[in-house]
Amino acid sequence: MADREKRPRDEDEPHSQPDDVEVEAEDHAPEELDAETRARRDAALRHVRKFGDPVLRARALPVERFDERLQQEAERMGELMHDALGVGLAATQLGVLHRMLVYKAFLDDELTVLVNPEIEWESEEREVAEEGCLSLPGVHVEVERAASLRVRGRDAAGAELEIEAEGLEARVIQHEIDHLDGTLVLDRISREARKEAMRAMREAQRTPSAA
Numbered sequence: 001m002a003d004r005e006k007r008p009r010d011e012d013e014p015h016s017q018p019d020d021v022e023v024e025a026e027d028h029a030p031e032e033l034d035a036e037t038r039a040r041r042d043a044a045l046r047h048v049r050k051f052g053d054p055v056l057r058a059r060a061l062p063v064e065r066f067d068e069r070l071q072q073e074a075e076r077m078g079e080l081m082h083d084a085l086g087v088g089l090a091a092t093q094l095g096v097l098h099r100m101l102v103y104k105a106f107l108d109d110e111l112t113v114l115v116n117p118e119i120e121w122e123s124e125e126r127e128v129a130e131e132g133c134l135s136l137p138g139v140h141v142e143v144e145r146a147a148s149l150r151v152r153g154r155d156a157a158g159a160e161l162e163i164e165a166e167g168l169e170a171r172v173i174q175h176e177i178d179h180l181d182g183t184l185v186l187d188r189i190s191r192e193a194r195k196e197a198m199r200a201m202r203e204a205q206r207t208p209s210a211a
């Protein structure tokens with residue numbers, strides 16, 4: 001999932017717009033990113049598979065080997081996510097069919113690597129907030145998600161993890177698990193909103209710097 005914040009943000013802030021680098025790009029035009037940050041971001045985004053690539057529709061496979069290579073893969077995902085100014089990234093977005101995701105919902109958080117995630121519980125309470133996606137340049141759409149959840153999985157070394165999350169963190173986890181199942185935010189919105197999103201994506205492709 002895409003990010004738009006350089007600092008932690010209070011989810012309860014009434015006008016907060018969670019999780020979207022595209023939103024940030026609009027609020028503070030991309031020109032305001034310094035040249036080096038922008039160049040690094042563009043370079044990272046070139047590694048991210050974009051809408052239309054069939055791998056984004058594939059279902060990733062459970063990871064069975066927790067070896068050095070997996071840890072290197074997780075590290076690389078963390079670096080690319082960071083450089084792309086994202087808050088989350090799924091392995092499928094790099095064309096790797098591993099059930100692995102990384103995220104960092106807030107700047108001060110550590111990077112979380114989650115392998116073979118299973119949602120054990122999610123709240124009935126739902127929340128609607130805007131999301132962007134590194135694979136869908138220019139798109140930001142309102143998506144309804146469970147407000148909080150508990151997820152179980154492993155880290156890149158194979159140690160068991162149980163995470164309870166709410167707000168933006170819960171949202172990012174759901175967004176990235178969707179990627180592992182070949183689901184995109186476009187599948188979670190109305191037909192009208194999808195049409196609008198497709199238009200925005202075409203627009204962003206015409207003017208790549210605005211993506």
Ligand code: ZN
Pocket residue numbers: 001002132133134135175179
């Ligand atoms: Zn995404």
